[in-house]
Amino acid sequence: MGMKANGKISTAVIRRLPKYRRILQELMVKGVERISSNELSALTGFTASQIRQDLNNFGGFGQQGYGYNVEGLHGQIGNILGLDREYRMAIVGCGNLGQAIANYATYYKTGFVVTSMFDVNPKLIGISINGIEVQDYSEMQSCLEKNPVDIGIICTTKGSAQDVADKLCNGNVKGIWNFAPTDINVCEGMVLENVHLSDSLNTLAYFISHNDPRNEA
Amino acid sequence: MGMKANGKISTAVIRRLPKYRRILQELMVKGVERISSNELSALTGFTASQIRQDLNNFGGFGQQGYGYNVEGLHGQIGNILGLDREYRMAIVGCGNLGQAIANYATYYKTGFVVTSMFDVNPKLIGISINGIEVQDYSEMQSCLEKNPVDIGIICTTKGSAQDVADKLCNGNVKGIWNFAPTDINVCEGMVLENVHLSDSLNTLAYFISHNDPRNEA
DNA sequence: TCATATTTTTTATTGTAATTACAAATTTAT
């Protein structure tokens, strides 16, 4: 029981974990106590055997003849994902997208706290978003020294993204969540997660134009 | 030369195409005329051989001893992705996220046109976003009959997402771009592209908490 | 309590994607 994870786990596996957890959370809300890999297969769209193998990378969370305890497995996956702690986040670029993410994190993602927001636009500097005052981007580095964050979120234009990334790298940030429609270079050891909406939309266009509804992104 | 694509191409390949095209576009802007798979490898992070194999799924776009013509390849990938036509899009849910996407599509994505926007919030209905008036969600179905769209974009809360998806399915939409943090069921033949920000953030947390900077999402 | 149904765990197999290696074509330099 519990957390072996010796060898490196493939990213394919890791990217399925949040979905498992999301579905387990819904089951918890519904009061479901136990679930089999077969039932989880129907809910997730992955094969039962893949689900079992994925989970077994980390430990034997199930019980033969019984299945998985919903609440227990939900907790275990949370631990694996590192959700048993709090992440402080800074949003850079406070346009609609930055604000959307601030709202989202504030209201729906416990464990992820937006602690500071930055922009260059004088019209935005000073205003308060969910109780966080937007600060001048030129002060970001000193602000991050006083109030360090774990995650920097880039919601700027393409042109500013690399500059922001550089400053975040100097600011002792551990991970960057990049929404700017460009690739950025980050320092050694930095965790980078890109959300390339443009690529996603182009992929959607491919499937539409080829009449190929290969569902599930 | 040009567009074989007989057998089904794996989604892994398709999801790399937008990045190739994005980088080729930047090269075009810089005035670069030709490029080798090796140089593309350095720019994309994929191996040169993988790039050659990816492109060869669709045809021999390169020339031995010379490489690829930047503008030509950019155009070919555009054609493969189905970007040689226009896509009409409707945004459902006009909060910050919906507005962010409206702005983004309007200013940066030629070929993708936002033609209508819908919301249930009386404070938003009637206002104009980039010249598009936000309409009452209850009128969406009749609006889509008069002015059909190719793509429906779901920017609502989790709770409303399935209802929106159902109505889009009845509205002759070809593809759904889903930003709601939940899985939705769509009708047969519908193309679905999910952008699960929650899953993306949880994945980022995994790599941070495991000190595993396996760069590139 | 025992036999049977479940259902996970673990191992083996298959299938798919990525890499390597090399032959064929082209360009560049002499």
Place this chain on the structure above:
DNA sequence: ATAAATTTGTAATTACAATAAAAAATATGA
């Protein structure tokens, strides 16, 4: 015009991920 260097296209190999099968453990019901 010829040789050397470049670079793609593709076949062969390797590595990896997904599936299936076998084995072990537990639960259920008579």
